[in-house]
Amino acid sequence: MYSALKRLIVGPPIASTEEAHTRLGRPTALTVFASDAISSTAYATEEILLVLVPVVGMVALNSLVPISLVVALLLTIVITSYRQTIYAYPSGGGSYVVSRENLGVLPSLIAGASLLVDYILTVAVSVSAGIAAITSAFSELLPYRVTLCLIAIAVMTLANLRGAKESGKLFAPPVYTYIVSLALLIGYGLYEIFLRDLPPMETNVSSLVELARQHGTPIGSDGLPLFSSLGMLLLLRAFSSGAVALTGIEAISNGVPAFKKPESHNAATTLIAMGLILGTAFMGLSVVAHNLKPTVSEEETLLSIMGRYLYLDGPSSIGDLGNVLYYVLQFSTFAILILAANTAFADFPRVSSIIAGDGYLPRQLTNRGDRLVFSNGIILLALVASILIVAFGGVTSALIPLYAVGVFTGFTLSQAGMVLHHRRVREKGWRRNQVINAVGALATFVVLLVVVVSKFAIGAWIPVLLIPIIVMMFKAIHRHYVRVATAISVPEGYRSKRHRHTVIVLVGQVHRGVLDAITYARSLAPDRLMAVTVVHDEEQQQRLQKQWEEYDIPVELRTIYSPYRELAGPVMAFIDELDREWPDDIVTVVVPEFVLSHWWEQLLHNQSALVLRTRLRMRPNTVVTAVPIHLYDRAEERY
Structure with a gap:
């Protein structure tokens, strides 16, 4: 009965000799490895405003485009740097392998721990944000947010146990539907704003007051928030929240072996396509939001607020077509955010298998299942992410402060390692490449410091503490394996004696x-x-x-x-x-x-x-x- 049920859920086993047929082409790989990065467009702009608006009010919209431009510049630097990583290390492993080969054991373990934390949080944040898109359209589902999140993780787990190629083909339509829906929203918004002089939205005072109260902003005798002026620390916090748009960029460099041949070329092309989609969509949304001046809310996503105004409730309403476009946007946003977890499900098992192969995680994580996927890693990721969802109530903004620390730690170590790689290998154009990676390392390190300092008290302390704990766990596991290897090693001249x-x-x-x-x-x-x-x-x-x-x-x-x-x-x-x-x-x-x-x-x-x-x-x-x-x-x- 167990075998029959397993075949029904997972599918028939795939022979090791068929591994080449499970590799991904570029269109499918974009849905598997880039869905996390592309999905961040659904909440990165919103996270900037959720930091600024409760403290300084609607004047925060004036800072949105400048902050977004800095994030877009950082995105360009990191994309360029990781393109070099793909060609230098086609075996995958990303920042862990780069750090191991160039910086030493301890930096590689820090990079590995950061990657694993990043992928766990990718699942938790993506799924919670996806469910938020649905509860924004159907508010009656809000009390069941955690349950819906756990169901989504279970579905993603089962899909990935069937294999990366199969899950990629299954999830491709929702990913591309989201890209088209987002392009329509941005394009229609820019058309209405700049060609038809669409007026900004009226400030939703009740939502603004509620948001300010939730964030501890004082309320005056007139019932309105007593907003303060925009300070540097607040600006840095907003920037670090927007920098979550860069999450998922390293995924392609981690999964290069999953691409069809030539692996590095296909991976690099997919990385550039991902960067263009991500950068264009992120900047486009920021410009539209800057001009529409929506009042952000914890109960409804920014995309939903702007979609309602453009398609349904504002002067630009387009009737029944607008109704269709709004719900397609919401459901495709839900889908892309859920499927962003697919990036983590593709990469977490692969990275953990490399770390386990080096003896720093349990060896069971190196085993491939019936469908040539690292099944144990997939199940482990699902369990830990589910615990996070329950612990934080499925609230995206509560998880975001935990997110960026691991991401930018991995970025910094990877780029620093590539600087030493270019110096050691001295390939053609190595000086230029070394400068690019040095700039990338410096930029991501500065962002890491900004994230830690500006968000330490509101949750960033958790990964700051957790990553060293994971590194110590890595070392303890490795010591065990070393002790076992030493105990069973055969000394020179050893002969086993006969016992009674x-x-x-x-x-x-x-x-x-x-x-x-x-x-x-x-x-x-x-x-x-x-x-x-x-x-x-x-x-x-x-x-x-x-x-x-x-x-x-x-x-x-x-x-x-x-x-x-x-x-x-x-x-x-x-x-x-x-x-x-x-x-x-x-x-x-x-x-x-x-x-x-x-x-x-x-x-x-x-x-x-x-x-x-x-x-x-x-x-x-x-x-x-x-x-x-x-x-x-x-x-x-x-x-």
């Missing part, structure tokens, strides 16, 4: 399984063979002794009394006693064990063999062997 062998067959009562276990134990030709039973009273012991004589079993039977009806403890104590007799002994414990045909039948047995085997495996110089007792005829599938 004692075999113990555990017996509860005489039945077919016990007789088979004794036959198996005798075939091992041990130095000492005995059967051991644990009894609670003399009657039980006499009954078993009578059976032993009746079946004429040619093996010594030893009896252990357990007045407190315990099994594992007395057996362990008995084996300790044998060890004292033969200190260099290897003890094999043979345990007859039922094999049942249905899972529910397990509930009808006390699982004493399982408990005992678990205890015995922790004991040195002890081998535990289970002899299965099949209770039914496999040929006829009956008892």
Whole structure:
């Protein structure tokens, strides 16, 4: 039943030799690796205003375009830098691999921890923002925000367990629908503003007062907020919030091996396409918002507010067509924000597998599943992101301060590593490339400092603390693997010496399984063979002794009394006693064990063999062997 259900959900397994057929072309790769970056257009402009408006009021709209221009410049620098990374490191891994090869172990672990934190937050932020788009259009769904977020993560997890190519084709229509819907909104907005003199929106005083109250702005006797002037720290906070538009840019450099050949060329082309879409849409939205002057709200997204005004409620309303365009915009925004998590689902497992391959994460994360995806990494990402969603109530703005620290830490280390790479390799044009990466490293480091300083008290302290903790976890895991490797290494001239062998067959009562276990134990030709039973009273012991004589079993039977009806403890104590007799002994414990045909039948047995085997495996110089007792005829599938 489990296998049939797995095939239904995940699909048939793919052979390793078919890996080339699972690679992505550029149109599909754009939906898989660029959806995170493109989706940030749905909330980056809004996040700038949500920082400024509650403190300084609607005058904040005057700062929107200048801040957006600085973000767009930073975007250009980072895109150019990562294009070089793609060609220099076509094996993928992004900032982790660049840092490992050029900066050393500790910087690479910091980069790796930053990447993993970034991807976890990508899922949490994208999904919460996507659900916010739906609850903006259907406010009655707002109380179910967290539940809807968890359902969305579950759907994304199942889709990605089926494979990156399959999920990419499945999610391509919503991604491209969003791009077209956003282009229509920006294009129509610019047309109405500059060619038809569309007036700005009226200030929604009640929303403005509520927003100011939520952010602690004092309210005057007239019931209006007492706004302050725009300060440098506030401006920096707004810039750092807008800089989330850069999230997801590194995803393509992490996933270069997933592209069709030539991998680096296709990845670089996709990166440029992503940058053009992202930069144009981000600046376009900022210009439209600057001129329309919408009143931002925690309850409704900026895209929804402007879409309603342009298509439905304002002087530019276009009737039924506007109604269609508005709801297409909302649903495509919901879809792109949900699907932005697909970038994390594509890259988190890949990066974690590289880190695990270096011995800093559990080795299970290097395993590919039936569909040639890193299934364990996908499931781990879904679980951690779900915990974040529940902890922060699915509120996007509550998660944003956690977001940018990991992003810009990875950016900075990657660009710094590329500076050293160019100096070491000295390829054609290396001086020019070194300058580009140096500027990128400096710019992203400055942004990182701005994010940490301006948002430390409102949540940025969490990743600042979390990233070092993850690095320490990496090191602890690596120390474990080093200890294991050292312990099992073969020294020069090592020869394994022979130990005396004692075999113990555990017996509860005489039945077919016990007789088979004794036959198996005798075939091992041990130095000492005995059967051991644990009894609670003399009657039980006499009954078993009578059976032993009746079946004429040619093996010594030893009896252990357990007045407190315990099994594992007395057996362990008995084996300790044998060890004292033969200190260099290897003890094999043979345990007859039922094999049942249905899972529910397990509930009808006390699982004493399982408990005992678990205890015995922790004991040195002890081998535990289970002899299965099949209770039914496999040929006829009956008892």
